[in-house]
Amino acid sequence: MAVLAAGPRPDSRDPVSDLVSQTVVLTRRLVVRSARNPMTVVHAVALPVAFLLTLKVVFADSITAITGENALYRSVPLVALLATMSGATIGMVGINAERRDGFLARLWALPIHRAAAPLARLAAEAVRLMFTTSLVLATGIALGFRFHSGIIAAVLWVMIPVIFGLAFSSIVTAAALFWPRGITVEAVQPVIILGATFCTGFVPVDRYPEWVQPLVRNQPMSPAADAMRGLAVGGPVLSPLIATALWCAAMFGATLLPIIVGYRRASTGR
């Protein structure tokens, strides 16, 4: 009679370093997968650049005529934020595909830290955001966008879309976990369109009708775009930065529990 040998379990150092190494492996998997998918690359590279050029060609003269400053200081932040949002649907679809394929259930059954897979998604998302933001910034610089307030401001500038994108992704992920049908992807699009066009990065706030101005000023993308403009060209930075931080914290806070519950459900349910 064969007896299953209760062999030594894989060396376990401590939960935290396990979590880190497992997260690294799973992150690498996600990053490599998306880098090999031509659609993702087009989405992260070609479209933001093309959209930035379009904004430059179509609106730059009108905006510069009104504000007296280069329109790029508005449109580069706007496109950076927009690219983070429109790319967030990729992760949303990805998590549902893995749920259908049984990959989530498989991870659940493996002796790895429960948090490793969700954290890997977060980390992979951060890599994507960093990449897209740098690319938009590089395009902007090629067109004439400059930082006038030094290197620290520039670093902060790049951080804003990354953090904002992570916050937006957390909302989208929560939505994807609870409504795993395709229509959710399409339902996100009007949200993105409205967010991008009712934003101080699109058109100066005084060009909007009075009744909509408070909304434009306070929706999450506007303080982020304002702070980024301030960091690049000078102007108020602190108060939009605080508003952005509050918005992002609120988005993380509101979705953390739903994501944990939804992820467990997606991994264990049928």
Place this chain on the structure above:
Amino acid sequence: MTVLPDVRPHPSGRAQWWVLTARLVGPMWRNGEVAVGVAVSVAVTASLYIPLNRLMDGPDLAMSSYAQYLVPLIVMQAIAFASISTAFRAASDSVQGINRRFQSLPIPLLTPLAARIAASICRALIGLGVALACGYVIGFRFYRGPVNALLFCVLVLLTGLALAFLGDTLGTKSRDPAATAQWLLLPQLIFGFLSVGIQPLHRFPDWIQPIVDNQPISRLIYAMRSLAGDSGDGVAPVTWSVIWPAVGWVIAVVAVTAPWAVLVYRRRP
């Protein structure tokens, strides 16, 4: 021992088409497609008109209001979104294997496609209706009589048909609903912004004017604008020289898609 009756049903092609169409149109009302379609049309109207009205309005529009100027573009965007849904549905069908199932059934090859196209016309109708209603709210009117208004709608639906055909082929080919849906947001914004739907040609930089002037969206918008008319006389009259390029582009899209579509649909998935 029971003997299977040797009677084969002979469903008509039209009945098959109807069943397959109902399969797509019925759930549309329940699964949120209609709601999203309405939301998108409203969102497009609000997001183009409200921010741009004060920025873009000016005497060089040569029209009575920016609303009258902008609505053709809004309608185009609504139609483009409808075709995205079509692409999404086609990709879902393709990847879920139901196309393969259809190929093994006694159904003509193109009947499922015809059904998806019919469903996409439903979506286009919803998009068109909501966009026109939104246009009415912001001040858009038809000035050139019911016949031209009807032609306006026909032109829009023909465009929707061509885009749906293209979207369906793209979706079936890609077999990846996710990728298909993501593709489409920024491209159509880029095409829409780089057209005369948003501002007059002379406001674009010189080097890009030939592209803007001749690209399909601009040509369609010229035609739609002349069919809708204006309270003033800044709009070109309805003549073949305005309508023909628009119809030509629609035909061109279909003509380019058709051979490719044949390849895609005949492949064994």
